Amino acid sequence: MGFPSPASGRREKPDLLKKELSLTDVTELSLAEARDALVKKEISAVDLAKAQIGAIEQARALNCFIVETPEKALAMAAQSDARLASGDAGPLEGVPLGIKDLYCTKGVQTTAASHILKGFVPTYESTVSANLWRDGAVMLGKLNLDEFAMGSSNETSYFGPVTSPWRRSGSNVRLVPGGSSGGSAAAVAARLCYGATATDTGGSIRQPAAFTGTVGIKPTYGRCSRWGIVAFASSLDQAGPIARSVRDAAILMRSMAGYDPKDTTSVDVPVPNYEAAVGASVKGKVIGIPKEYRLDGMSAEIEKLWAEGIAWLKAAGATIVDISLPHTRYALPAYYIVAPAEASSNLARYDGVRYGLRVPGKDVADLYENTRAAGFGKEVRRRVMIGTYVLSAGYYDAYYVRAQKIRTLIKRDFETVFADGVDAILTPATPSAAFGVGEKGEADPVEMYLNDIFTVTVNMAGLPGIAIPAGTSSEGLPLALQLIGRAFEEETLFSLASVIEQSAPKIELPPKWWA
């Protein structure tokens, strides 16, 4: 099986850069291609920023951005051009990115898509976004998400749902981009930015990446700093990128990752050059196929996708073994104890006193209750209340402590197969393709929660996981596979993911119906 050489990227565009680049053409470049064109001075950072600003203005129907920052983008791009000219360019110099509105950005409104934080302007910058600016990236704006990252469809945002750029063939039904990083995934898929930051607590990077035909990686817990990212469930939250190729995701990861003394769970291990792992041989890697992920009633197209993924990795020289992760089925219910419990604690800070919304009351307790009633949406209220209940006196041991014991068992399942020599685990990323806006979870919240059935185990065990586009559904929508790796072995995931990327049929976004 022949792969293109690593330097050539996934698609050859020999003539594109030689021609006079029109502003629409440059948005089609991959992040790696844009980066290289900037270094070679074939295009300026200001022109690149202008092209993306234009694309964003045309795509407002998708509702990807909560705040657009065109002036800031142009100013940062001008500085990048100066550094490119003087030879002081960083690894991401001049590359325009979108930032999930869960990351605090100094001087730019940060809301977590919640009414309770409307108008909040941080006086500090999150570590991960600061790392991106240190490396020369340019900020286009703040991306929409599910409120406080609680959701799997981006429908819980106070600022309205995001619409996916994808459509079922022959249909104009509005589809969700997945969630919670729905704005990030949709913006990257629709070529509104070269890459975006995202966060993943139970699948919030990988599920929207799967729904939009993009690549999303949730790194090992502790790989990226959580400092300055609005907290949802602190023992599960991790930052990571969404991009249009495995290489692009690897480039972003290198800049985002790193030790941060301001996050006590940040791990002090060196950051490798992840890009070097893209296209590396996977010969001899042992890939586990967990039988517990073969759900009753799994659709035939997901079964087929999974079988194809196995065949591609085998053809590239990997060894396939059947494995068992016996506690898989308990991961999602245990998550719905741990995550709401931590959320109820983290969200206690929104009290109408120190920042954000304030609704007056007759006394201070009344002020708290009025503010939180008006400020939290229905899903957030639901989770805060579940969390409050499972932590309340008399229930703590039955729910929270039991869930944390089950978490130990879930992690032990993974440790056992890794000790037996498995390098990575291949599973489907989601149980289905994207669904329509308003189609799920109205009557029963659990229906929406089931979207994360394949992804949530990874957060519970703190492991890295990547979603890679691998095919299309019968309706022409993207479907993805997930690879799960050993702690801090993201490089193996990038190598294996690039095999899937090169082997899978190319999936093409519908024409720009939104522009």
Place this chain on the structure above:
Amino acid sequence: MSVDQATVRRIAHLARIKVADEEVPHLAQELNAILAFIEELSSVDVEGVEPMTSVMPMQMKLRADVVTEGGEADPIVANAPAVEDHFFVVPKVVE
């Protein structure tokens, strides 16, 4: 386990979220759907299993006990809805 309407009101108060009377039955139903979903966990044998406290094995980090920042009252109160000098303002709590 399932919650009744009185429990929903108690949880809402503990969570400091005002809930209108007409919302209580519906909320009870939603919370019970989630509790039914997590009920499955009661069948798992967790005898002798340690509850997870840290997903990555690590030592709690300590830093030198010195002042590293301070004197930043302006940025701290910059987003507060009600401020006087450098104080957050709340309704009267002491008679």
